Amino acid sequence: MNKTYVVIILLVVMVVLGLLFMGKDSTVKAPEVDTVEEIDLDNQVETNFGADLVLPASTADDGTTLPAPEVKEFVVSGSNFSFDPSTITVNQGDKVRIVFKNSQGFHDFVIDEYGRATKQNQAPSEEIIEFVADKAGSFEYYCSVGSHRAIGMKGALIVE
Numbered sequence: 270m271n272k273t274y275v276v277i278i279l280l281v282v283m284v285v286l287g288l289l290f291m292g293k294d295s296t297v298k299a300p301e302v303d304t305v306e307e308i309d310l311d312n313q314v315e316t317n318f319g320a321d322l323v324l325p326a327s328t329a330d331d332g333t334t335l336p337a338p339e340v341k342e343f344v345v346s347g348s349n350f351s352f353d354p355s356t357i358t359v360n361q362g363d364k365v366r367i368v369f370k371n372s373q374g375f376h377d378f379v380i381d382e383y384g385r386a387t388k389q390n391q392a393p394s395e396e397i398i399e400f401v402a403d404k405a406g407s408f409e410y411y412c413s414v415g416s417h418r419a420i421g422m423k424g425a426l427i428v429e
């Protein structure tokens with residue numbers, strides 16, 4: 270009878286110990302879950318870095334918009350025998366884009382000081398010239414066809 274009790278007690282102890290070990294096993298697994306969570310945190314940090322990289326880039330774009338050369342576009346129409354507008358004003362350092370639209374006759378658009386000229390074109394035609402207005406002053410633009418310049422087909426680019 271005593272031996273039976275001892276055996277039963279041993280079995281109970283073994284079961285309890287077994288449960289404790291299984292409990293320990295489960296508590297051992299718990300840190301693994303923590304490790305996985307830590308990895309997830311790392312991934313989130315990396316994702317945040319990615320987001321941070323995007324934000325300064327767009328901020329940099331906004332920042333460089335102000336100091337970067339500003340593109341000033343002007344549509345200048347040519348006809349017999351004038352340019353419209355006849356005065357263009359930009360700031361020194363601006364990138365200037367002139368869309369020369371010849372709407373009447375045979376003309377071109379020339380600005381010697383910036384070394385730019387369109388081809389001589391029969392209307393209707395359109396040609397674009399671009400340059401950086403790096404010299405301050407007042408510069409004449411004109412039509413080089415025949416006597417057009419002499420009879421008033423000219424204008425002024427003012428670089429301030």
Ligand SMILES: [Cu+2]
Nearest residue numbers: 376412414417
């Ligand atoms: Cu002309």
